[in-house]
Amino acid sequence: MKKVLFLGLGYIGLPTAAVAANHGFEVIGVDVNPVVVDTINQGKIHIVEPDLAQIVKEAVQQGTLRAVSKPEPADAFFVVVPTPFKQNHRADITYVESATRSVIPFLKEGDLFVIESTSPVLTTERMADIIHKERPELKGKIYIAYCPERVLPGNTLYELVHNDRVIGGINPESTEKAIEFYSAFVQGKLHRTNARTAEMCKLTENSSRDSQIAFANELSMICDKAGVNVWELITLANKHPRVNILQPGCGVGGHCIAVDPWFIVSDYPEQAQLIKRARETNDYKADWCANRVIEACQQFVAENDREPVVAC
Numbered sequence: 001m002k003k004v005l006f007l008g009l010g011y012i013g014l015p016t017a018a019v020a021a022n023h024g025f026e027v028i029g030v031d032v033n034p035v036v037v038d039t040i041n042q043g044k045i046h047i048v049e050p051d052l053a054q055i056v057k058e059a060v061q062q063g064t065l066r067a068v069s070k071p072e073p074a075d076a077f078f079v080v081v082p083t084p085f086k087q088n089h090r091a092d093i094t095y096v097e098s099a100t101r102s103v104i105p106f107l108k109e110g111d112l113f114v115i116e117s118t119s120p121v122l123t124t125e126r127m128a129d130i131i132h133k134e135r136p137e138l139k140g141k142i143y144i145a146y147c148p149e150r151v152l153p154g155n156t157l158y159e160l161v162h163n164d165r166v167i168g169g170i171n172p173e174s175t176e177k178a179i180e181f182y183s184a185f186v187q188g189k190l191h192r193t194n195a196r197t198a199e200m201c202k203l204t205e206n207s208s209r210d211s212q213i214a215f216a217n218e219l220s221m222i223c224d225k226a227g228v229n230v231w232e233l234i235t236l237a238n239k240h241p242r243v244n245i246l247q248p249g250c251g252v253g254g255h256c257i258a259v260d261p262w263f264i265v266s267d268y269p270e271q272a273q274l275i276k277r278a279r280e281t282n283d284y285k286a287d288w289c290a291n292r293v294i295e296a297c298q299q300f301v302a303e304n305d306r307e308p309v310v311a312c
């Protein structure tokens with residue numbers, strides 16, 4: 001594994017590609033957006049991430065990272081494209097499928113294919129089926145795995161190297177091959193599993209965060225009705241040795257938590273009752289907060305005899 005190719009050079013793909021380029025790999029970054037390709041080849045970046053500009057510039061100048069619009073042969077392929085949800089909250093994996101199809105002609109015996117995009121359970125096995133259908137001679141001869149990303153944007157470069165990773169292949173040989181790649185730059189522990197457990201693990205992490213935040217958010221709305229200061233309440237409740245309630249807010253933050261739980265809910269609607277309710281509670285909390293701000297504005301206008309402001 002000397003030459004590695006990343007499909008998708010966004011908030012996750014570009015930092016990972018740049019870190020790999022600084023750890024001995026020749027890295028090709030593929031992006032369908034020509035502005036992204038041009039910007040990176042000038043040694044610049046199109047996203048906001050501390051310290052990323054410097055390592056991208058160095059890698060491009062040293063010739064270890066270059067961006068292109070179309071895939072080319074490599075020893076390892078990493079899919080890091082978007083996975084939004086559709087109107088019905090089902091995961092849209094068309095980007096993953098399109099990225100997968102784009103590299104099929106370049107795969108050869110011994111290559112590693114890894115999906116990093118947050119994906120519904122069974123996505124890796126479905127992409128393996130697509131690859132094997134197009135290239136039956138490669139069945140059992142290439143390595144296919146899933147390795148989700150769990151970095152916090154703003155601290156990506158540190159967490160990419162220091163966080164533990166969960167790595168699941170479609171068979172144990174694929175898991176080991178993927179471990180071999182990540183061990184070149186990850187200092188956190190690399191945990192072995194199978195592909196569908198790794199997929200579910202990523203969704204579980206963010207569903208867990210979502211449910212715990214929903215508890216705090218629901219509590220804040222109950223306390224508002226009850227005339228109880230929710231912040232004082234949570235501080236006091238957390239004095240219990242086995243209680244750890246999170247802080248309420250205006251919904252949830254970050255790129256992932258408002259999206260990923262839907263991938264469980266849409267695939268397992270009967271079983272995922274609590275996960276669905278948490279997602280709805282956190283979405284509702286944003287509206288609730290907005291209404292409270294509007295009410296406060298209106299009260300201010302009324303008490304100060306001001307002209308109403310349109311934005312209120």
Ligand SMILES: NC(=O)c1ccc[n+]([C@@H]2O[C@H](COP(=O)([O-])OP(=O)(O)OC[C@H]3O[C@@H](n4cnc5c(N)ncnc54)[C@H](O)[C@@H]3O)[C@@H](O)[C@H]2O)c1
Nearest residue numbers: 008009010011012031032033080081083099117118149255
């Ligand atoms: N951003 C985060 O904090 C975060 C954290 C963990 C996991 N993830 C997951 O990582 C994945 C990528 O997220 P992101 O934030 O980096 O997305 P992003 O939108 O920042 O970047 C994705 C890039 O992929 C490119 N792209 C789309 N289709 C392509 C194709 N077929 N071939 C090549 N390039 C293609 C787009 O042009 C874009 O530049 C998603 O599944 C996301 O859920 C994101």
